[in-house]
Amino acid sequence: MLHVTDVKRMFHAGGIKVLAVNGVSFKVDQGQFASIVGQSGSGKTTLMSLLGGLDKPTEGSIEIDGKDIAKMRDHSLIGYRSKQIGFVFQSYNLVPNLTAMENVMLPMEAAKVPVRKRKERAVELLRAVGFTDDQMKRKPGKLSGGQQQRVAIARALANKPSLLLADEPTGNLDSQTGKMIFDLLKGLAHSQRTTVIIVTHNLSMARQADMMFQLKDGKFIEEEG
Amino acid sequence: MNVVTRGMRNAFRNATRTLSIVIILGLSIGLSLVMLIAHQAVQSKIATTKSSIGNTVSILPIGGGTTLSAGGALLKTSDLNRVKSIAHVTNVNELLSDRVQPQGTNDVGVPGAPPRTDGTTSLKSPYTVHCNDGTCSGVGRTILCLPSNGCSNGHPPSDFSLYIPIVGTTDPTNPSNIYASSITITSGNAIDGSKDTNDAMVSKAIAQKNNLRVSSTFTAYNKTLTVSAIFNSDTQDGNQTIIVSLPTEQRLTGKTDAITSATATVDSLENLSSTVTAISNALYSLADVTSDVGQANAALQPLDSVKNISLYSLIGAVAAGTVIILLTMVMIVRERKREIGVFKAIGFSNIRIMFQFMAEALTLTLLGMVIGVLVGVLGGNPVTTTLVNNSINSINSGGSTGKGGAPGFSTIQNIHAQIGWSVILYGLAAAVIIALVGSALASFFISKVRPAEVLRSE
Numbered sequence: 001m002l003h004v005t006d007v008k009r010m011f012h013a014g015g016i017k018v019l020a021v022n023g024v025s026f027k028v029d030q031g032q033f034a035s036i037v038g039q040s041g042s043g044k045t046t047l048m049s050l051l052g053g054l055d056k057p058t059e060g061s062i063e064i065d066g067k068d069i070a071k072m073r074d075h076s077l078i079g080y081r082s083k084q085i086g087f088v089f090q091s092y093n094l095v096p097n098l099t100a101m102e103n104v105m106l107p108m109e110a111a112k113v114p115v116r117k118r119k120e121r122a123v124e125l126l127r128a129v130g131f132t133d134d135q136m137k138r139k140p141g142k143l144s145g146g147q148q149q150r151v152a153i154a155r156a157l158a159n160k161p162s163l164l165l166a167d168e169p170t171g172n173l174d175s176q177t178g179k180m181i182f183d184l185l186k187g188l189a190h191s192q193r194t195t196v197i198i199v200t201h202n203l204s205m206a207r208q209a210d211m212m213f214q215l216k217d218g219k220f221i222e223e224e225g
Numbered sequence: 226m227n228v229v230t231r232g233m234r235n236a237f238r239n240a241t242r243t244l245s246i247v248i249i250l251g252l253s254i255g256l257s258l259v260m261l262i263a264h265q266a267v268q269s270k271i272a273t274t275k276s277s278i279g280n281t282v283s284i285l286p287i288g289g290g291t292t293l294s295a296g297g298a299l300l301k302t303s304d305l306n307r308v309k310s311i312a313h314v315t316n317v318n319e320l321l322s323d324r325v326q327p328q329g330t331n332d333v334g335v336p337g338a339p340p341r342t343d344g345t346t347s348l349k350s351p352y353t354v355h356c357n358d359g360t361c362s363g364v365g366r367t368i369l370c371l372p373s374n375g376c377s378n379g380h381p382p383s384d385f386s387l388y389i390p391i392v393g394t395t396d397p398t399n400p401s402n403i404y405a406s407s408i409t410i411t412s413g414n415a416i417d418g419s420k421d422t423n424d425a426m427v428s429k430a431i432a433q434k435n436n437l438r439v440s441s442t443f444t445a446y447n448k449t450l451t452v453s454a455i456f457n458s459d460t461q462d463g464n465q466t467i468i469v470s471l472p473t474e475q476r477l478t479g480k481t482d483a484i485t486s487a488t489a490t491v492d493s494l495e496n497l498s499s500t501v502t503a504i505s506n507a508l509y510s511l512a513d514v515t516s517d518v519g520q521a522n523a524a525l526q527p528l529d530s531v532k533n534i535s536l537y538s539l540i541g542a543v544a545a546g547t548v549i550i551l552l553t554m555v556m557i558v559r560e561r562k563r564e565i566g567v568f569k570a571i572g573f574s575n576i577r578i579m580f581q582f583m584a585e586a587l588t589l590t591l592l593g594m595v596i597g598v599l600v601g602v603l604g605g606n607p608v609t610t611t612l613v614n615n616s617i618n619s620i621n622s623g624g625s626t627g628k629g630g631a632p633g634f635s636t637i638q639n640i641h642a643q644i645g646w647s648v649i650l651y652g653l654a655a656a657v658i659i660a661l662v663g664s665a666l667a668s669f670f671i672s673k674v675r676p677a678e679v680l681r682s683e
Contacts, residue, residue, distance in 0.1 A: 049677035054570055075574075082572020093567040097238050098231075109227065110572035155571070 001030040001195050002051070002163060007060030007070075009046050009218075020046040021057070022218035028211060030162070031193035033186050035206035038215035044199045045167055047215065051197065052085050052165045053077045064163055082110040086156030086194075088185075090168035092148040094140040100126060100151045101136040107158040125154035129184065146177035153184060157194070164188070166198040170205065182208070228577050232584025236592075243589065246553050250593030253546035254659075255600025258644065258652045260539035262605035263612055266642035267532045271525055280494050281401070282501055284308065284487040285513045292390070293323040293478055293485055300484040300512060307507045308489055313496040314504070318488045320402060321393040321474045325445050325467070330386035331375065343388060344446035344478070350387040351430035352465055356380050363387065364461045389431070391445060391467040393474020394418050397426060401488060405463035413439035413454035421472035424453035430464040446477040494518070527616035528640075534612060543655055546593075550663030554586050558667040565671055566679035579668040583661065590660035597652060602644050609642035 009021040020043045028034045038044045049055040050062060053069045061068045064084060072080060086107070094103045104122040113121070126136050129150040140148050149169060156164055166185060170178030182198075182205055189196040189210075198209065206212050213220050237243055284305075286298040293299075302319065309317050325346040326332060332343075354363035359379035361368040364387060370376035375385075392402050395418040400408040416424045425445075427437060432455045437443065441452045445467065458464055475481050491500045497518045505514040558565070568578050 046677075052570070055675075055677035078569075078572055078574050081570070087570050089567075093563065095564060095567070097234065106568075107571040110568075110577070159572075 001032075001065060002026075002028040002197075003061075003063040004051070005061045005063075007047075007050060007057045007062060009043075009050060009055065010058045019218050021050065023060070024215075024218070024220055025060075026213055026220065028195055028197065030195055031189055032210045033189040033196045034198070034211040034213065035209035036197065036199045036213045036215055037201060037203055037206040038199075039201065042215045043218040044215055046218075048165050048167050048197070048199050051163070052087060053081045082107060083159050084162050086159070086161040086164040088149070088152050088156045088164065088166035088169045090171040092140070092145075092152045092172075094148055094151055094155075096140050099137050099139055100131065100143065100147075100154075103140070103151055104154045104158055107155060111159050113159070121158060122154070125157055126151070129154050144177075145173050146180065149173060149177075149181050150184070153181070153188075157188065157192075160192075160194075162195060164194050164196045166196065168199055168201070170200065170202065178202075178205070228581040229584045232581040233588045235581070235585045236588035243592075246549070246589055247592045247596065250546060250549055250590060251596025252600065253542055253549060254590075254593050254597025254652065254656060255604065257539055257542035257546060257655060258597055258601030258648060259604045259608050260535045260542060261651060262601060262642045262644055262648055263609040264532060264535040264539060265648065266605075266609050266640055267528050267535065267613070270640050271528050271532065274521060274525055274528075275494060279517060280491045280497055282489040282491060282497070282504055282514060282516045284489060284504065284508065285515075286485070286511060287513055293321060293480060293483070298511075299480070300487065300508075302482050302484060304508060304511055305484060305487050308487070308504055311489075311500065311503045311507060313492045313500045314489050315492050316396070316490040318394060318396040318399055318402070318490075319471055319484045320395075320486045320488075321471055321478065321480065321483055322390065322485045323392075323474065323478055324388040324390050326388050327386045328444075330384050331382065332386065332388045345444075346389055346391075346446075346467075347444040348389055348427075348431060348435050348467070350389050350465060351428070351434040352387055352461065354381070354385075354387065364465055387465070389465060389467060390462075391469065391474065393469050393471040393477075395471045397468050397470065399488075400458060400463065402468065403458055403460070403463035403466045405458035405460040408456050408458045408463065410454050410456050413452065416453050416468070416470055418470045419472070420470055421476055422470065423448065423450050423473070424469070425450040425473075426454040426456055426468040427452055428464040428466060429455055429457045431467065448477055527613060527619075530616045530619075531609075531612045534616075535609075543659065546590075546655075546659045547662050550586055550590055550659055551666055553589065554582060554664045554667035555670065557585070558582060558670045562674055563679050565674045566676040569674065569676040575668075575672045578671050579664070582667050582671065583664045586660040586664040586667070587657065590656045590663070594653060594656040597656070598644070598649060601648070601652065605644050606642045609640060613640050 004027070005025050007021055007024045008019060011018045011020055024047060036044055036047065046055070050057050053072070057070050060070065062070050069077060069080065095106065101122050104125055105118040108118040108121060123136065131150070135143070135147065140151070143151065169185065170181050173181060185196050185198060186208070188194055200206050284300070286300045288298045305317050305319050308314060324343050326343045327349050328345045328347055352364045354361040354366065354368060356370060356379055359370050361370050361381060366387070368381070370379050370381055375382050394402045396402070397416050397418045398408055400406055411429055416422065416426055431437065432452070435443065437452050437455070439452055439455060442449050444450070450469070469477070475483060489504060491497050497516055501514055501516050501518070508514065565578055
């Protein structure tokens with residue numbers, strides 16, 4: 001499903017070339033739950049941006065279901081991203097003046113899904129992550145961190161993406177809520193056959209994934225299955 | 226919800242900020258509208274005043290009177306032929322004005338003046354004078370009635386009658402010949418101003434006084450004239466006048482080729498000044514050549530000043546409004562950089578995000594427009610009046626004209642500015658342009674936001 005081959009990403013910072021990702025290759029199958037661990041500055045977030053098509057590699061290919069997103073034009077990539085890739089961020093990144101329901105409907109609006117279907121799907125997803133009808137109408141400011149992250153997960157799943165990328169999804173949560181979110185993502189991967197890649201610095205949590213990649217200085221140093 | 230409704234909702238995300246922006250923007254739009262209203266009112270007044278100025282040039286012989294019997298220098302037909310050949314002169318109306326005294330009567334002359342040599346007529350004047358304490362007045366005349374000019378006890382003699390003006394003209398239906406602004410033929414046919422005939426046009430008042438109809442006859446200068454037409458005008462001066470053709474009057478008075486005054490018509494107001502100069506040069510020492518353009522320009526000077534002030538203020542206010550909304554949108558976009566990154570990450574194109582911010586800018590601007598229209602309605606007229614009055618006072622105190630100033634100041638001060646639908650539509654269009662221009666730079670920032678970078682900075 002996801003096939004990454006010798007991907008490199010170089011940045012220029014103050015006249016110095018920095019290889020944030022340096023020749024990473026890996027493969028994750030449909031419905032698998034993979035984790036990437038590494039210290040701060042190891043290149044995790046850069047790699048996630050590349051996998052999600054938010055950034056383009058300096059070298060290498062990233063194939064999702066056989067399509068190399070590294071070679072896609074920006075216009076095509078926007079459409080592809082809205083339908084095939086879901087994002088979950090560490091700080092949730094919900095739109096503060098929209099309700100939980102409206103936040104979940106956003107990616108469907110980008111994908112031009114009819115309004116009625118958007119609402120049905122948003123209700124279905126929010127119920128799946130444990131929301132009541134009343135909670136769906138609340139704005140992010142009225143939700144706890146764990147609830148906000150569950151809204152973010154529901155939003156990421158709105159367009160039934162084939163790849164879900166979660167960047168430190170438990171980083172801002174207490175350990176109990178973090179465990180719950182982790183289990184939710186793992187369950188989704190297996191029940192909905194969505195490929196999930198999670199970036200974390202929590203090694204014990206990462207070990208519970210189907211696959212684990214350890215990143216250091218932009219390179220995988222060890223792979224565990 | 227779509228990008229437009231979300232943009233509109235975003236305009237109210239921060240109530241305090243929205244209120245502040247809308248008030249500042251409203252004042253800016255209001256000032257723009259006030260200046261637009263003032264500009265339009267002043268422009269309209271200038272146009273009205275200019276349109277009231279005739280594109281005619283008055284030509285009078287230097288040292289001459291306005292009538293033949295007043296004596297003095299005369300112009301000749303050959304002098305006027307030079308005027309006819311000047312560029313932009315479309316017509317020259319030549320006049321020989323005189324007066325005839327009803328037979329068996331006398332007018333009251335000016336004390337000490339030489340005896341009058343007016344011709345006589347069988348007609349009676351339709352008007353008379355009323356005397357009070359030795360001063361008699363009627364039909365625009367004031368007579369100082371003294372024993373030296375035949376009066377006794379402050380009253381004219383029993384054989385007194387006002388004289389009857391008679392004008393020979395090349396343009397018999399031109400109302401300016403008889404000091405009127407309109408002339409209407411009530412019966413008969415107008416005479417031909419170029420032909421020497423014994424036909425005449427008489428006023429309705431003269432016709433009624435003398436029981437005349439079309440084809441009736443009367444005498445003037447001891448010749449018999451036939452009534453060709455009876456006319457009515459809007460002045461008493463006009464309604465006491467006999468009109469004949471120029472050659473007829475020249476023959477009757479024995480002043481072949483003589484002209485007492487002429488009026489040249491110029492093709493446009495723009496060419497009026499240059500044509501006045503050209504005619505003056507052509508008739509150098511023979512005639513005084515004047516038009517209303519100089520007086521009008523002096524009278525319009527304060528309005529021109531207000532027009533310029535309002536235009537510059539309008540530009541300034543629109544620019545201020547644009548800068549306000551532009552900086553507001555730049556601030557909002559910078560503040561929501563992360564949100565823009567998220568929108569991009571989940572599949573929104575630059576254009577859709579830009580539409581959202583444009584809708585937000587438009588909402589703020591339209592709300593400002595509501596306040597602006599209120600300011601415009603309430604402030605348009607007082608501000609315009611104040612600007613005009615201040616400008617007139619400033620010019621008066623500057624000494625360019627005396628107090629009371631150039632003619633027409635009283636009517637120029639009487640200016641009324643109104644906010645019409647056209648002004649509101651202009652304002653609305655300006656507000657939309659302000660919003661679009663204001664969000665343009667914001668759009669540029671949006672296109673530069675790279676989701677990977679803003680999300681990395683978590």
